[in-house]
Structures are given as C-alpha cells and as structure tokens.
Amino acid sequence: MAWTFEKILKGARKHGASDIHLVRGVAPVFRLTGEIRPIEGEPLDAPTLRRLFDEIVTDRHREVFDREWQLCFSRHWEGVGRFRVSVYNHAGGPEMSIRLCETVVRSADDLGLPPIVEELTRLPHGLVLVTGPTGVGKTTTLNFMVDSTCTNGARSLTTWRFPTPAKPSTSAARRVGRSSSRTNRIRTLAADKELAE
Secondary structure: OOOOHHHHHHHHHHHOOOEEEEOOOOOOEEEEOOEEEEOOOOOOOHHHHHHHHHHHOOHHHHHHHHHHOEEEEEEEEOOOEEEEEEEEEEOOEEEEEEEEOOOOOOOHHHHOOOHHHHHHOOOOOOOOOOOOOOOOOHHHHHHHHHHHHHHOOOOOOEEOOOOOOOOHHHOEEOOEOOOEOHHHHHHHHHHHHHHHO
16 A cells, blocks of 8 residues: 555544654554554555655745754645644655644633633733643644634734644734744744833
8 A cells, every 4th residue: 555645644644643653664654542553554664654755845844944954834734624734854855743732722621711711812912821731732722822812803923832722814823934033032032022122
C-alpha cells in the first residue's frame, strides 16, 4: 500500500486520533485516547517520508526546513479540518508529528475550565498567557477564549500563537514567521513593557 498524506489524515480522523507520528522504519502511528498505536501497513522509509513532506509544504516551507532543519505550520485539509505539523530532520530526512485540531469549539464546561477563564475573555484589555506542556489543551483553551472574546464583541484581539487558533476571520492573528519576525515580536513586547512602566 502506498501511503498518501490524505489517507493517513482521514484514517486518523476516522479513528479519533489526536496525533499522528510519521517516522522512518514503522508504519504511521496514531495517538488514540493517550496511547501510541501503530496502524497496519508498510513501514515508512526515507523516500516515502520525503514524498509525504512534499505533499503538504510550500516552497517557502522547504526553504525554512532546508535552512533550519525544523518547521512548524498549520494547514486545512478538506474532509479532515485543521492540523498542526512539526517537522524535524532525523538522519538526513524529514520526520513529522501532526496534531489534529478539533472540528468544533467546545464550551468551558466541556473543557472543565474554571469560571475565571471565561471572565478573562470579557475584559476590555490586558494580556493573557496560556502555557503548559504538550497535550494539555493549550490550543483547545485558546480556541474557546478566542471564540468567547469574539462572541462578546471584542474590538481588537491579537494572538501570538504559532500556529494561530481558530476564528481568523474575527480576530487579528499575527503569525510568527508571516506577520512578524521573532525579533520584531520581541522588540514590540519590549516597547509595550517600557510603555507600561
């Protein structure tokens, strides 16, 4: 069986996987209810991983990967939805970790968020940081917060998340690497700090 990115993505969505890992020497691996499970099929080899990489990246992505040996971006795939991709160089070729984004914005109750989180989305101004290790729900929480802020009539909302949360049409999302460089972002944050003091 020849692996295609679409086949892997749709299989992961069908099985309810949260993550996909594409590494050399094993078939694609899904994270299902927190457990890593390889799926049946041919092990991935270096040429297959390069072909899968080429299926989802732009020329600009290739330039960044060739220069920095790593790459993070998000995409939308018809029939699958949004997903985030982290590509890294291993033994001279790309390997990938893919996080499938949820297709709906869940409520604060569904997420088990304390009431203060929703209260933060009603403030007229301020800075909110959402931090934590991989897989604890930062993006899911941000999606809720952006949706809630926009629903409550936010006039201006800037996110510094890469890739950006959902609702790009109702918020001003600045994507690191597209809207600004990391250097400009740091300069902006430093200038804002000086103004606040």
